[in-house]
Amino acid sequence: MSNEEYDVVIIGAGISGLSSARYILSKDPHLNIVILEASDRVGGRTLTVPLKTENGTDDWDLGAHWIGRSQTHIMELLEELGIETHQQYVTGKKYLQVGKDNSVRSYTSDIPTLSLLGLLDLDRIMKKIDSLAKEIDQQNPTNHRRGHELDSITMETYLNQNMWMSESKELMEVAIRGVIGVELSQVSILYFLTYVSAAGGLKNLVESTPYTAQEYTLKGGCHQISIKMAKELGESRIKYNEPVVSISQNKNIATVKCESGNIYQCKKVILAIPPNQIAKLKIEPRLPVVKRELYKHMPMANYAKVLLTYKKVYWRESGCSGEVVTNGGPSSNTKCKYGPLCLVFDDTSANGNPALVAFVAGQQLVEWRQLEANERKESVLKCLSQFFGDDVYKYIDYAEKDWEEEPYVGGAPVCCVAPGAMKYYASGLREPDGCIHLAGTESASIWTGYMSGAVQAGTRAAIQVLLDLRPQTVSAQDLKNNNKPFINPSK
Template sequence: MAVTYVRGKGGGMGQPKDMEADVVIVGAGLSGLIAARTVLEAGLTPLIVEADDRVGGRILTEEALPGIPLDLGAQWIGDTHHRMFALAAELGVETFAQYDEGETSYDLAGSGVMRENDFHSRYGEELTHLERVLRTLDELAAEVPADAPWLAPHAAEWDAITAAAWYDAQGLSVIARTLLEICTVGILAVPTAEVSFLHLLFTIQTCGVTSELFAESEGGAQTTRFVGGTSEIPRRLAALLSEHIVLDAPVQLIEHAADGVTVHCRGGRTFRGRRVIVSISPTLAGRIAYDPPLPGDRDQLTQRMPNGSAMKAFFVYDEPFWRAEGLNGQLISDVGPARMSNDTCVPGDDHGVILLFLEGEQARVANRLTAAERQAALTDELVRHYGSRAARPQFYVDGEWSDRQWTRGCYNANMGPLVWTTYGSTLAAPIGVIHWASTDTASSWSAYMEGAVEAGERAAHEVIRAR
């Protein structure tokens, strides 16, 4: 499916320097594309301006070898991601189940490498205690309004401490505490010492319960993948909107008044509309200049919502040899650069693909190494879990998101202590003719693609109601 977009550089492909629309949308990630399609279906004219030379935002698929798409960005949806399943069906993107047969390999807190059944047998009592802590988290999260966390009965208390401080107070064994940290960082992409406990509870509330967040199998958030890679979703959405998308157009200034907005992009291009939807992460939205300036509490918010740190590293082998050993390709470890992994083989292809996750502090440290140094360290880790065959990949690639100019981190933005209760009410609330979208502003599955769709639809409906 060939798609042609208007290019922002040099005035575009024969396009006028200035363009007008009913709604200007900043960012061609999933939220921006959904917002554009929604307002277009309502009879309004959208215009998306995207800083990058591609659509998709935090979704990025690259083909390592013919027929093997690798998702360097968002990759999975879960069983309760109903918006994403519906969107994939509408766009004709097929899905398939995440491979989950066999045992996970553990290496935690000095345990040594152990298979899942042995690990659970040895540490059953500690894991039972951890399960009780997770149920407590579910009970507390149920008290947090997903659309207004600052109104939770104990919001002030919970927002004044970090998630790490609450975890540390639960009396968990070293094994259980380490496992809980790894699973939580796998969602937030920052150490738990950097986020407030209220933010953790908000994240759980927007996603249902902890089992839906942490589980890899049925009921979890990582049960389903897309044929051809996740980029099929934004690519096909963009094909429906190609005449409404301008690439290579970084927004520098948004002038706004009661009767409309003028969006100024690098290179002197301007775009005018009656309203604007800013559908990029809050920290990037805060780097745009606004005239008149936004209220101070909104600016203070965006100064306090850093994006997470995440890196994905893929090893491609001639076959998935670990399956024959009864392993599912998942590891959970605090030894080595990666904390978790997944079998990400492509159905119908004989190659074996293992994805390693480096999140939070591990991503930050590994990003300072060369690609060769990272590969060597990760290879050592895979060899410990899967044997000598893991040392002979056919292909290796990794990607860290904080270096990407128009993303500056992944998977999501997080709030530290006292941010929700002090500034949270400004996160998604429109300011005059300016509306906000991106998965970080969602009240359902925030930080996931499901949340990106919800946020895009919400912002679009705000604009539609205001026309």
């Protein structure tokens, strides 16, 4: 058991915690920082794994997947770290499967194949959501003129009240499941508007067109972002397999205790872990009630990823882009009500090794995770075969990851706020409590839930810490940069 003293203890070595450390040290390399990480690796919700290919192996992402040019904070970091992007393949036929009959429709533009009324309905609701999202104040979403009312209405009720066509409503349902891993009944429209506002618009969240969230993958995968930052910081600053269990603080000093019995004393703590994990810590004196209430109402969503590698990009040969938006279609397993998938994309690597990536989310994942491994794989293949034929079965390698199994993450891609709790949102997530500062993508005000948000929130927490410990190092420009507006020339 050790007892060590530091200026700053950062809890969590995901992109956010590492960004905080990097920023603080860029301003004052003499500050003494340690990063405590519960698992045996950096990267948190990013994970790149090798899969078999025709001629060897290549790397694919089982965690965070895409970035886009409107995500300025992560784009800048990638440039600094020398990580290159790879354009998401979107050329050709896309498939849409919604409706009671689960029929599969194809389309080639950015506009899905719905009836004319369905398209009008979809266009209307998207415009309505965007216009309301523009009115959201990230620093206090319930300040909206209809704030409390919108926080008491679930997305489900809101869409029922504001959409006429079941097919377009189902498409919205699938899109929200695919983007944040929740069912419409689990979040309020106010939370969703705040999420949309942080992304600069609904299209930025759901499309794979230029500047949107699904624009590029990273050559070599997303995990290297953290691996490179850790190397730059010096591996000796990171303590692995060191889960924090409690924090106590008095006016000027915090004491951080780990499961190992090790104790770290410091002037400042940055909590760069998701709210569902903060809720597990024993913090003395107790955090303000606003924060406690919020974390109790911020469960992690349900999100899993499946990767399949192939010998040939055979779907492209028949004019398919590889992109599918689906309600899952009919279930092929009697234990499940639904087919497993919601989104599929071509995930051929920058080295040209063919692959598909598929997402299982929300209620479908709750069912799917109860199946045996062979049943899970079989149901994925069956679902994919509806769009890409029996050749899907000729895969070279298969990998899946259900993020609920990660003990210090507990789900993915983001902790969402349950209806009624948005009144605690910004102060609960971003305001420090004494020595304790909050980072993590959930606390971002720009691109919340994304890697870019993790960088923005990590930098914001670092600036807060520096303003107390080294105020002379922080300029007005630093604060401005942290709140940079969106760059999206297509708008």
